[in-house]
Amino acid sequence: MMYQHSCDAGEFFASDHLFTSSIASGFKRVFTRLTISSTFFLTMFLLHSGESISADHRIEMIGEQTADGLLAYRMVEHHVNGVNITSRYSPHATIPGPTIVLTEGDKVRLTIRNAITITPDQQVSVHVHGVHYTILSDGSLKVINKIEDEGAYPDHGGRFYTYLWDVAPGTAGTWPYHDHNYETHNGSEDKGLYGAVIVNPASGMVAASNGGSITSLPISHIKKDYVLYMSDDAFWGMEIDGVSKKQTWLGVNPLLTAKRDDNIRFHLIAMGTYLNRFQLGGYQWIDPGTTKMINTKDIGPLEKHVFTIKASDSAQYLNANFSRKLMGMKGSFNVNAGH
Incomplete structure (x- = not known):
């Protein structure tokens, strides 16, 4: 049975089986x-x-x-x-x-x-x-x-x-x-x-890195989420505040900020057609699904990579793939002293 895709404004129809379909x-x-x-x-x-x-x-x-x-x-x-x-x-x-x-x-x-x-x-x-x-x-x-x-x-x-x-x-x-x-x-x-x-996750917990160690962290303790899309020539960014949940559009190769000791979650999504190599200078993080600490991650088209760190020092993030590096795919992660 087909979805209705043309109807009066304000109505929300999906299928003639709306109330019987499993979803x-x-x-x-x-x-x-x-x-x-x-x-x-x-x-x-x-x-x-x-x-x-x-x-x-x-x-x-x-x-x-x-x-x-x-x-x-x-x-x-x-x-x-x-x-x-x-x-x-x-x-x-x-x-x-x-x-x-x-x-x-x-x-x-x-x-x-x-x-x-x-x-x-x-x-x-x-x-x-x-x-x-x-x-x-x-x-x-x-x-x-x-x-x-x-x-x-x-x-x-x-x-x-x-x-x-x-x-x-x-x-x-x-x-x-x-x-x-x-x-x-x-x-x-x-x-x-x-x-x-x-x-x-329904558990409300994520794995996070604190320098060289691994910890389990409540999602409510994450101060910021940074969603970074990797196109063929630039990063595009979105910031989500951990308290207000307010989303802020950041534009191209954005400046990312944090207070020292804040827990920051990075979401990387490759939207282009090239292989990417993500690095965040001076930081190590957990390779999802493992207990391995890494400082570089290769990400192919439409692949994604998510990790959580404790902010300690300012750094540069970049796409270290040679051709993407020449395109200027990099930005700053500035960490300031907290109060």
């Missing part, structure tokens, strides 16, 4: 019928009982042209268990796009609208890596999925497309999302239509 069934959970107040008390109960907590995310994004003629995603609305958190995001379309932060066990209903009117029948979609979904939420063209073109046509009266994601156990990590329909099914990094999904 969508999570949206029938009690969270969708609780008030904000009762959700709070249930959350406290689950925290003390040791049970895992899942959240219902309702997200709307739009693809549009930026002032300089590029294409980008913009967050329109994001509600978690009925609570509006849209103010965390930039009010403007950005490259990279909004970073969507989730936790294992969450359910997501994401609607994409299309305000790009360069051509009248050109779709924009959202294809995500890492999380689970059915073929109807692949965000690709019919030539790939064999069902239909799963994107939003230009927004003339409310056309849209809705995707359902199951953030299942085992999906923890940082994953790219990107367009898979505009003009061709590849090349999203050349158009600016890409962003990241951070899936935090």
Whole structure:
């Protein structure tokens, strides 16, 4: 049964089987019928009982042209268990796009609208890596999925497309999302239509390095998340404050800052077509899934790498791949004395 991608503005339809599909069934959970107040008390109960907590995310994004003629995603609305958190995001379309932060066990209903009117029948979609979904939420063209073109046509009266994601156990990590329909099914990094999904582990803990030692760290103790996209000639950055959760677009080869002894998490995503070699001078970190400490990481196209460090000294981060180094792919990580 096919998704409805053309309907009145404000409606959110995904499939004729919305309330019976395995992915969508999570949206029938009690969270969708609780008030904000009762959700709070249930959350406290689950925290003390040791049970895992899942959240219902309702997200709307739009693809549009930026002032300089590029294409980008913009967050329109994001509600978690009925609570509006849209103010965390930039009010403007950005490259990279909004970073969507989730936790294992969450359910997501994401609607994409299309305000790009360069051509009248050109779709924009959202294809995500890492999380689970059915073929109807692949965000690709019919030539790939064999069902239909799963994107939003230009927004003339409310056309849209809705995707359902199951953030299942085992999906923890940082994953790219990107367009898979505009003009061709590849090349999203050349158009600016890409962003990241951070899936935090249900345990609420991450492995972190403190100099030469390894520790287990609560995610709540992370002061900043830096999401760095590695294109063919530059880093593009997004900062997320660990307390306010506010996202700040940083631009090209950005200056990164921290206070000494702050825990900082780096998320690296390669969006270009070349092999990258990431280095952060003077630092070692844990190679995910191992107990090995490393100071260099090779990252191929659409691969990702996530690590957490304790900030100690200022350093330079760079792409040490010879040709990328010549392109000037580097920036500063400035560490200041804390208070």
